[in-house]
Amino acid sequence: MTNRRQSKVTRTTRSFLARLWQMRRVLLLIIPYLILFGWLFSGGSRMDVRPGEIYAVPGNPAWESPDKEHWFGTTGNGADLFELSRLAMASSVSVAVVSVSLGIGLALLVTMLFVFDGGKKRFEMLNAASRAGFLMPSMAVLVIFTGGSGGSLVMAISGLIFVIAFHLCPVLTAWFDEGEGGFDVLASYALGLTRREIVMNRILPKVLRRLIGVFAVLVPVVVLVEMALSFMGLTGDRLSCGAMIAYGQVLIIEAPWMAIYPGILASLVVMVLSLLGWRVSAALRTGNIPGIF
Amino acid sequence: MVRIFFHRLVVALIRFGAAGMALLVLIELSFCVIGDSDRHVWLRDSYGPVPAELSDKGVSWGGLVHDRMSATLPVLGLCLSGVFLVGYNWGVLGARLRRFHAARLLSAAFSAFACLPGFWFVVMVAIYSYFHWQRPGFANDVVVEEGPDLLSWWNACILALPAMAAAVGWQIRAVSGVLERELSRPYVRGLFASGYSDEDIFYSNVFRRSLPSLLALSDRTIPALTGSLIFEYAFRYPGMGSLLVESVLLQNYGGIIASSLWMMGWVSIFVLIKDCTVRFLKPDWTS
Numbered sequence: 136m137t138n139r140r141q142s143k144v145t146r147t148t149r150s151f152l153a154r155l156w157q158m159r160r161v162l163l164l165i166i167p168y169l170i171l172f173g174w175l176f177s178g179g180s181r182m183d184v185r186p187g188e189i190y191a192v193p194g195n196p197a198w199e200s201p202d203k204e205h206w207f208g209t210t211g212n213g214a215d216l217f218e219l220s221r222l223a224m225a226s227s228v229s230v231a232v233v234s235v236s237l238g239i240g241l242a243l244l245v246t247m248l249f250v251f252d253g254g255k256k257r258f259e260m261l262n263a264a265s266r267a268g269f270l271m272p273s274m275a276v277l278v279i280f281t282g283g284s285g286g287s288l289v290m291a292i293s294g295l296i297f298v299i300a301f302h303l304c305p306v307l308t309a310w311f312d313e314g315e316g317g318f319d320v321l322a323s324y325a326l327g328l329t330r331r332e333i334v335m336n337r338i339l340p341k342v343l344r345r346l347i348g349v350f351a352v353l354v355p356v357v358v359l360v361e362m363a364l365s366f367m368g369l370t371g372d373r374l375s376c377g378a379m380i381a382y383g384q385v386l387i388i389e390a391p392w393m394a395i396y397p398g399i400l401a402s403l404v405v406m407v408l409s410l411l412g413w414r415v416s417a418a419l420r421t422g423n424i425p426g427i428f
Numbered sequence: 429m430v431r432i433f434f435h436r437l438v439v440a441l442i443r444f445g446a447a448g449m450a451l452l453v454l455i456e457l458s459f460c461v462i463g464d465s466d467r468h469v470w471l472r473d474s475y476g477p478v479p480a481e482l483s484d485k486g487v488s489w490g491g492l493v494h495d496r497m498s499a500t501l502p503v504l505g506l507c508l509s510g511v512f513l514v515g516y517n518w519g520v521l522g523a524r525l526r527r528f529h530a531a532r533l534l535s536a537a538f539s540a541f542a543c544l545p546g547f548w549f550v551v552m553v554a555i556y557s558y559f560h561w562q563r564p565g566f567a568n569d570v571v572v573e574e575g576p577d578l579l580s581w582w583n584a585c586i587l588a589l590p591a592m593a594a595a596v597g598w599q600i601r602a603v604s605g606v607l608e609r610e611l612s613r614p615y616v617r618g619l620f621a622s623g624y625s626d627e628d629i630f631y632s633n634v635f636r637r638s639l640p641s642l643l644a645l646s647d648r649t650i651p652a653l654t655g656s657l658i659f660e661y662a663f664r665y666p667g668m669g670s671l672l673v674e675s676v677l678l679q680n681y682g683g684i685i686a687s688s689l690w691m692m693g694w695v696s697i698f699v700l701i702k703d704c705t706v707r708f709l710k711p712d713w714t715s
Contacts, residue, residue, distance in 0.1 A: 266443060267443045267446040267447050267450070268447065268450065269651060269695070269699075270443060270444065270447040270651070270692045270695045270696055270699070271447050271450065271451065271651070271688070271691070271692055271695075272651045272652065272654045272655030272691050272695070273651065273652070273655055274652075274655030274656065274658055275654075275655055275658070275672060275687075275688055275691055276454065278658060278672060278673060278676055279451075279454055279455060279458060279672075279676055279684060279688070280454060280457075280458045281458075282458070282673075282676035282677060283455065283457075283458030283459040283462070283463050283465075283676065283679070284458045284459075284462035284463045285462070285463050285464070290458075290462065355543065359543075359545055359546075362545050362547075362548075363545065363546070363547055363658070363659075366545075366547045366548075366662060367658075367661060367673055367677075368677075369676075376545070377545070377547070380545075380547065380548050380551060384551050384554075384555075387554075387555050387558065387565075388558075391555055391559070394548075394551055394552075394555065395552065395555070398544075398545060398548035398551075398552065401545055401548065402543055402544045402545065402548070405543040405544075405545075406540065406543040409539065409542075409543050413539075422605075423598070423601050423602050423605050425598075425648055426594060426595065426598050426648070426649060426652045427652070428652060428655060
């Protein structure tokens with residue numbers, strides 16, 4: 136009788152393929168993400184574009200209303216509004232991706248400081264702080280923080296990271312508590328594994344898997360928040376759909392398309408990101424995340 | 429009941445105090461430590477009378493807050509009615525029709541509407557009003573001096589719509605989720621096997637048992653709702669949300685603290701009511 140034990144390479148390949156098959160829905164969702172991000176960033180990043188300059192109205196404005204050549208019309212100095220809106224959305228999405236990634240990372244880091252303690256009340260301090268901080272609306276915190284610190288992009292990103300981390304900490308603590316009750320964790324304790332081994336190999340992977348869903352759901356929300364802050368002029372003088380709408384509303388009578396079309400593109404991009412986020416969240420069974428903003 | 433109320437009141441006051449302290453730290457940190465202001469929050473000189481940019485009537489801080497609050501209350505009232513009436517009713521309906529994924533369908537319209545930037549929506553309404561109805565678009569363009577002030581209710585509705593859209597969508601999904609979790613418990617199968625009707629199981633058992641959990645959801649959307657009031661600034665609506673933004677832009681601590689405390693007070697009141705109700709129904713409840 137031949138030895139049926141498979142080689143290590145075969146076993147690894149099989150388990151890798153099995154894992155890929157389990158994640159097929161999420162992997163399929165990466166394709167539309169790549170298409171959307173590819174389209175948004177295909178023109179490169181133009182952080183040097185100032186909305187104040189492109190929305191300035193010269194003595195003899197060269198603006199054109201939307202037509203077949205310029206879908207969203209042009210600005211006073213003849214710049215294509217569609218291209219500018221796309222650049223603005225790319226900038227907003229970049230800010231959101233960076234803020235959400237770092238916010239989730241910070242929340243995980245803070246929660247992990249308490250996780251290895253085996254006591255029942257290990258998250259008590261974190262949850263008490265969160266219950267008091269819950270009273271303060273996140274948007275108000277962001278407006279005060281970004282406005283007070285001079286209204287720059289770095290401050291807006293820092294504020295977003297802090298707010299996201301603060302509100303995600305109780306969610307993560309609940310997930311860690313939930314993970315503690317699993318049969319595999321109880322079995323691991325019975326087998327005599329250390330707490331570190333149990334947390335790192337049993338509980339943390341489940342939490343990390345759900346964090347991808349959190350990221351996907353939060354990105355469109357943060358895009359909206361970033362646009363709202365830039366509408367109020369709190370993220371510095373840089374291209375964003377919020378700033379474009381703020382400058383465009385001054386020209387409501389002369390060139391109404393300058394406020395209308397950037398908003399339409401922003402809504403469409405946020406809608407697509409939200410749909411993809413919900414699908415990713417459903418595929419990974421992330422659950423209903425409490426509204427932060 | 430009285431003991432529960434006073435216990436929760438003390439807890440709410442402690443939390444409110446802690447949040448107030450955090451607000452002062454936030455102002456000091458952002459304006460003085462990171463920003464270049466030398467007006468510290470603890471200095472009396474940092475708080476002056478109401479600046480003319482916030483009110484040209486020459487009112488005191490109390491009068492300004494009263495005026496702004498009267499303008500914001502209809503907006504908040506509309507938002508809260510929408511969230512509680514639509515969110516809870518449609519959420520229960522979504523759980524009842526769970527085999528058709530009704531919760532997802534019912535919340536889809538609100539979630540789609542929430543994808544619109546709120547400030548853009550109110551600006552669009554202003555543009556549409558101007559071009560198609562030939563009347564001033566933004567909220568501060570015209571004041572009704574005689575007859576019923578329907579215009580202010582129209583303005584409040586315009587602001588309430590984007591503010592409540594995301595909250596209603598979330599509430600529908602959350603309410604439905606709580607009920608569906610309760611429906612997946614083993615006793616439901618037992619009741620079904622014993623011959624109970626679907627309606628009887630759902631309304632007399634599942635709904636009744638999950639009532640404390642449903643009530644516990646009632647305050648989850650309030651901070652986001654009050655935070656959405658900053659869209660008042662985009663619509664040039666003279667409310668508490670625009671007071672916060674204008675005060676931040678003017679670096680006026682009095683306006684920032686007044687509007688923020690007002691928002692925090694609202695959230696505290698809702699949390700207190702929720703805590704008392706839930707603990708009255710289920711004394712061993714833990715949040």
